[in-house]
Amino acid sequence: MTQAATNNTWRLLLSLIIVGFFISCENSNTVGGDLIEPASVKIDTVYINKFTQKSVEPFSGRIGQTPLGVYEDQLFGKYESTGYYRPLLLSKQDTLTLNSSFKLQLIFNDATEYGDSTKSVDMSVYRIAEQWRDKTIKNSDELLLDQSQLMGQFTYTNEDTIEVALSDSLFADYISIQESDDNLRDSLYNHGYFGFALVPSAANSKIVFPDLENSKIFYVDDSDEDTVSISFKNFAFNLKRTNTPSFANHLYLNSNLESFYSLNFSEIIGDIKAENLLKAEFVIYEDTLQLQNSLPANHVRPEFNYIDLKAISSSQFEYDMQFAATDFIAAKNSTNSLYSFNVTDQINQYIYGSLDSKELFLNLNPNSGIIYSSVFFDSSATNELRPKLILTTIE
Amino acid sequence: MMRLKNLAAFCILLGITFVSTDFAVAQDDEGKSGTAYSSYGTGMPVLTNTAQERAMGIPGVSFNDLRAPGLSNPSFWGYGSYSRIAANIDFNSFSVEDANGSGKNSLLQIASFQAVFPIIKNNLGLSVALYPETRSSYNVNSYQTVAFGDSELNYLSNRTGTGGVTNFELGLGYKLFENLSVGYAPAFSFLTEKDSEFVGFTNANINANLVSRKTSGTSVSHRFGSLLTLNKLLRNNDILQIGATLNLPTEFSATRNSETTKTVGNTTEVITLGTEEQADVSMPLKYGAGFTYFASPMFNFSAEMMNEKWGEAKYGLNVNEQNNFKDRSVYGIGAQFHPYKSRSKKFLSNFKYSLGVSYDTGHLEINNEEINTLWFTGGLGLISPNFRSNSSFDISFQYGIRGTTNQNLVKENIFGINVSVNLTELMFLQRKLN
Numbered sequence: 001m002t003q004a005a006t007n008n009t010w011r012l013l014l015s016l017i018i019v020g021f022f023i024s025c026e027n028s029n030t031v032g033g034d035l036i037e038p039a040s041v042k043i044d045t046v047y048i049n050k051f052t053q054k055s056v057e058p059f060s061g062r063i064g065q066t067p068l069g070v071y072e073d074q075l076f077g078k079y080e081s082t083g084y085y086r087p088l089l090l091s092k093q094d095t096l097t098l099n100s101s102f103k104l105q106l107i108f109n110d111a112t113e114y115g116d117s118t119k120s121v122d123m124s125v126y127r128i129a130e131q132w133r134d135k136t137i138k139n140s141d142e143l144l145l146d147q148s149q150l151m152g153q154f155t156y157t158n159e160d161t162i163e164v165a166l167s168d169s170l171f172a173d174y175i176s177i178q179e180s181d182d183n184l185r186d187s188l189y190n191h192g193y194f195g196f197a198l199v200p201s202a203a204n205s206k207i208v209f210p211d212l213e214n215s216k217i218f219y220v221d222d223s224d225e226d227t228v229s230i231s232f233k234n235f236a237f238n239l240k241r242t243n244t245p246s247f248a249n250h251l252y253l254n255s256n257l258e259s260f261y262s263l264n265f266s267e268i269i270g271d272i273k274a275e276n277l278l279k280a281e282f283v284i285y286e287d288t289l290q291l292q293n294s295l296p297a298n299h300v301r302p303e304f305n306y307i308d309l310k311a312i313s314s315s316q317f318e319y320d321m322q323f324a325a326t327d328f329i330a331a332k333n334s335t336n337s338l339y340s341f342n343v344t345d346q347i348n349q350y351i352y353g354s355l356d357s358k359e360l361f362l363n364l365n366p367n368s369g370i371i372y373s374s375v376f377f378d379s380s381a382t383n384e385l386r387p388k389l390i391l392t393t394i395e
Numbered sequence: 396m397m398r399l400k401n402l403a404a405f406c407i408l409l410g411i412t413f414v415s416t417d418f419a420v421a422q423d424d425e426g427k428s429g430t431a432y433s434s435y436g437t438g439m440p441v442l443t444n445t446a447q448e449r450a451m452g453i454p455g456v457s458f459n460d461l462r463a464p465g466l467s468n469p470s471f472w473g474y475g476s477y478s479r480i481a482a483n484i485d486f487n488s489f490s491v492e493d494a495n496g497s498g499k500n501s502l503l504q505i506a507s508f509q510a511v512f513p514i515i516k517n518n519l520g521l522s523v524a525l526y527p528e529t530r531s532s533y534n535v536n537s538y539q540t541v542a543f544g545d546s547e548l549n550y551l552s553n554r555t556g557t558g559g560v561t562n563f564e565l566g567l568g569y570k571l572f573e574n575l576s577v578g579y580a581p582a583f584s585f586l587t588e589k590d591s592e593f594v595g596f597t598n599a600n601i602n603a604n605l606v607s608r609k610t611s612g613t614s615v616s617h618r619f620g621s622l623l624t625l626n627k628l629l630r631n632n633d634i635l636q637i638g639a640t641l642n643l644p645t646e647f648s649a650t651r652n653s654e655t656t657k658t659v660g661n662t663t664e665v666i667t668l669g670t671e672e673q674a675d676v677s678m679p680l681k682y683g684a685g686f687t688y689f690a691s692p693m694f695n696f697s698a699e700m701m702n703e704k705w706g707e708a709k710y711g712l713n714v715n716e717q718n719n720f721k722d723r724s725v726y727g728i729g730a731q732f733h734p735y736k737s738r739s740k741k742f743l744s745n746f747k748y749s750l751g752v753s754y755d756t757g758h759l760e761i762n763n764e765e766i767n768t769l770w771f772t773g774g775l776g777l778i779s780p781n782f783r784s785n786s787s788f789d790i791s792f793q794y795g796i797r798g799t800t801n802q803n804l805v806k807e808n809i810f811g812i813n814v815s816v817n818l819t820e821l822m823f824l825q826r827k828l829n
Contacts, residue, residue, distance in 0.1 A: 028428060028536050028553060029499070029500070029535070030536045031431065031498045032491065032533065032535040032805045033536060034494070034495070034804075035535075036431055038539055041539070279601045342600065344602075348658065349659055349660055392548075394606065
């Protein structure tokens with residue numbers, strides 16, 4: 001055989017190998033899908049039966065929005081909320097005199113309200129007569145007020161912003177302290193000036209929620225029309241509760257933390273037979289029918305979209321219950337009126353890790369200042385509506 | 396110098412093949428894309444015939460070519476004075492079709508590697524070989540749904556599989572008499588299979604999951620062969636070779652583990668699913684017989700058959716698959732024409748030509764359908780002109796029709812190319828003349 005023929009043959013062979021290499025890079029296809037058994041995904045349900053009801057007294061200081069007003073909810077009882085405010089002490093450069101006018105400007109960022117939407121809210125302004133700290137005050141703490149002298153009043157209907165004229169005498173002490181020597185100002189301010197309260201009229205049938213981060217006090221000097229704004233150093237609220245509800249066959253959640261629940265997946269782990277768990281969802285169903293039926297015409301409740309599920313293991317339970325980061329959040333599914341928590345990682349720790357037990361707390365977040373309440377079906381409901389763990393597994 | 400060049404070229408070619416095969420596997424992730432039927436048991440049984448045997452459509456139990464060492468019959472290795480090394484490379488393209496659609500798969504792989512050394516020239520030979528006995532290679536998607544409350548959950552299931560039973564064999568062929576040789580080849584058999592199952596969801600809130608199942612086991616296998624050579628039967632220069640082989644059954648104590656990865660706490664961990672499975676897996680009894688008649692140096696034809704008792708084989712890891720096994724028979728006839736021996740100067744006379752047809756009943760019966768294959772084969776071979784070397788390479792082309800689209804099965808049109816590179820050299824031969 002000639003050398004040329006031999007060389008050509010080797011080249012042919014090499015070409016075949018290279019062509020074959022490229023041709024071998026094919027994508028997979030569905031042919032044979034009925035021949036080869038596919039992965040079998042299974043959906044299982046494990047019902048959660050044990051919920052332990054709990055309550056704590058939350059802090060009300062420096063919460064974003066303070067509730068103001070009175071409302072008696074047919075389902076959830078009566079709320080009466082008074083706001084407490086102390087303006088920031090201005091520097092000495094700001095010249096304040098009693099020949100000026102002081103106004104309170106309340107900002108309402110959204111139309112959130114609780115109660116009879118056709119009604120307005122009447123509020124009165126009184127001096128606070130005792131020392132207080134917004135970092136320690138709780139919902140149930142009621143401060144001593146000097147109600148012998150009205151410092152201002154207003155009626156809120158549905159405005160974005162409302163300005164309330166305040167009595168000069170409310171600021172007489174404030175101005176005196178503001179003009180004091182530097183070494184005395186702070187002490188005088190902390191021990192001598194306590195701010196004012198916004199007290200709702202007992203006849204109210206609505207609660208509103210001003211935004212205290214952006215609300216402020218205006219001081220207008222009548223002589224030169226100079227305007228100085230004063231933000232709040234401290235703000236909080238007192239929330240009185242009467243006729244608090246008790247639900248025999250429902251889970252009751254309230255952002256006031258007067259009702260939340262603990263649960264523990266360790267009690268149902270033995271019922272989980274999954275070897276290859278893909279997803280675990282903890283689902284609870286809201287009783288929207290009862291909520292709607294208990295609300296008279298033109299009455300509204302604030303709507304929430306998220307529920308928290310958190311693990312707390314520290315000794316500061318009350319503080320952490322309100323302020324610790326949430327481990328799991330469920331968003332509202334309006335179609336099915338359910339909230340679903342993706343707790344896959346938690347269940348994985350039980351099945352594949354070394355977790356034996358972990359208490360979780362189901363609650364509505366209290367830190368917006370808006371009053372939320374709702375009821376959910378418990379283990380006495382039909383299977384469709386009972387709290388459950390939905391497991392997606394591969395067999 | 397020419398021999399060194401050929402050796403260098405051969406090594407380069409082999410290296411490229413190894414690298415390209417690895418790269419092809421990497422590009423297709425873990426799965427090569429062959430026949431979906433290889434998902435059953437340890438995979439599709441593989442015939443150990445060379446390219447030219449394949450071109451003739453025969454298993455090769457009676458076809459002894461001194462230029463091309465073969466694995467089909469251990470008794471062949473007692474013949475010859477040359478040291479022989481051979482590598483077989485397979486490329487198969489599958490046009491596949493079922494009741495729901497069609498597609499293409501392809502597979503490039505090293506089929507076997509063998510070296511034969513004459514311990515006593517033309518009397519006793521040693522073979523060292525590495526070759527697959529079964530091969531699993533598939534990559535199949537399917538779209539599934541599962542009820543989820545009032546709606547449905549859609550997901551993609553992908554199954555890929557690689558591996559099979561591979562033999563590392565040391566064998567001897569011995570010429571008992573001038574016209575009778577026997578052979579024995581024990582092998583270390585190792586079963587390695589990897590099956591990956593991927594699940595992906597259109598619902599983005601559920602993470603995709605990949606489960607890897609690894610099956611392993613080892614065993615020792617034994618096979619025997621004999622070859623009877625008769626001369627001058629009908630003509631002065633004719634030769635009749637009658638060959639027979641016997642493979643004893645082999646049992647593995649196979650183990651299987653399944654693993655996946657999970658996020659547990661803040662770490663990603665490899666999780667073992669379930670417990671380790673243990674079960675018996677076996678390769679069946681196999682026997683083959685046939686004859687090759689060399690009518691002249693220019694022409695020969697063969698008729699052979701092979702029978703494998705897959706109906707008695709075990710695959711305890713999946714009894715449903717085991718229940719699909721059935722006995723397999725392969726029947727082949729073929730012929731060769733060797734114009735290169737005429738020393739003609741015409742280009743087409745530089746080769747040898749092969750043609751054949753074979754029918755494989757298959758080792759599976761699924762849904763009462765036998766998965767059989769009809770093969771049409773052909774090929775050519777090129778011989779080295781160097782008198783000290785009988786190196787050659789053979790290339791075969793096969794066209795096969797397998798299966799059916801009935802009963803949710805798959806019909807395959809298979810186009811295959813098989814290349815044998817045979818290096819045949821006189822080694823350790825002391826020159827008598829300087």
